[in-house]
Amino acid sequence: MKTVTLRDMETGIITVRLSGDLTRTTLTTIRSAIGKAAAECPAAVLVDLSEVRQTTPGHLTPLATASYKAREMWGVPVLLYGADPEIARDLAAYRSFVVLAGSREQALEAGRSTVPRWMRRCLTPLPSQARAARVFIDEACRSWGLMARCDDARLVVTELAANAIRHARTEFDVFVSCPGRYLRVAVRDGSPAMPRAVVPTIESGRGLHLIEAVSTHTGVTRIPGGKIVWALLRV
Template identity: 45%
Template sequence: MVERCLETGVVTVRFQGVLNQSTAPGVHNTLSKLAAECPAAIVVDMSALDQVDKACFSVFATATFKAEQDWGVPLLLYAARPEVSRVIGTYRNFVALYEDRSLALAAVRAHVPRWVRERLAPYPDSVRTARGLIGDACLRWDLPHVRDAARLIVSELASNAVQHTGADFDVTAAYTGRYLRIAVQDRSSARPRRMTGPAAEHLEPGWGLRVVEAASTHWGYLSVPTGKIVWSLLTTDR
């Protein structure tokens, strides 16, 4: 189970059942994919996870290290059963384990995640609003060197949401210290499409998804129960 909170930028994942040599790779892959989305943080609910193979719990130490090293994303665990907590204690120098969700989220807030979000209506003026939101965030976070690219990218993502969904959509930005993540979550399950024709000219700048492809370090889209998230990552190295 995975939940993405638009208000805080925190992703919560809950694993349940048996952790062994057969299931550990799936746990690792899930955490790796979530870290690559560059959320404000990942918190892992351990309450339904059973201990079987003690050596397999190293997957959480590895995932924590990779999330921070590759993406700048903190990964925190919480609510482990006593027997699981004892095993995780073996890796206490590499993982952060908290008694419950509230303590884990308090630790996330202590990191002061840089996260902004705004819900916009499906009107052409919302494209300009999205561009302003991202541009202002870049200035607040001392990222003027990626501001132009970020504004251009969000213009395309917001334009696609306005043209193709006809419903409110959410624009978010997160800065992990390594990447600036720009994302638009809309209520359509259709994959993102290139814009062409008069509509593209009306929804400025209307350059198409080729702008996202050219300007992003990485980009892609993710299906969620309420629609999809189209995201772009920009490296923030000067």
């Protein structure tokens, strides 16, 4: 089973494309791909089944369970689409666990209507832009009624923006979303270098430690041409 993960930076939707035979031995790959995508807390996860074949009946339960668990654990909508008629018919038995769309367009529409809380701001690598990032977070938290987590979100975005300005030295995007039970704050920059946790001193080195202290989950996702550093704050 081959998996390809695509991230749409305009909508915040992640697409997981699966191709190959659906067998007992490939289910671990499928569970891992869906789980990792949902763990980033995007606006939604779309799972493309158009190139998946079911060679032996009875292997759809783990697929449905993986989608359900990812949604329940991270609060992120998981939508399947493009299944062939046989798989679509068998998945109908799990309609209380999964959302199945006929086409990608239908899945995208469902994802956009389900999760409107997604915002993006492109900034330049100047010291003043850290303040612009905080103002952006303020706007999002205020409009979504999440002021209780605003201070922590401001701290996170300040450190992430500072790292992008100081180390990546490229234009960077700030993303904030709340698809379910987590408020996600993320920064994408154009440097492939991974952030390093260092022993903090009075002057520096406290950024990642501060982020980890106020966040429920943190992570770094490699993407073509750079990376996304993100943190999740439970709401």
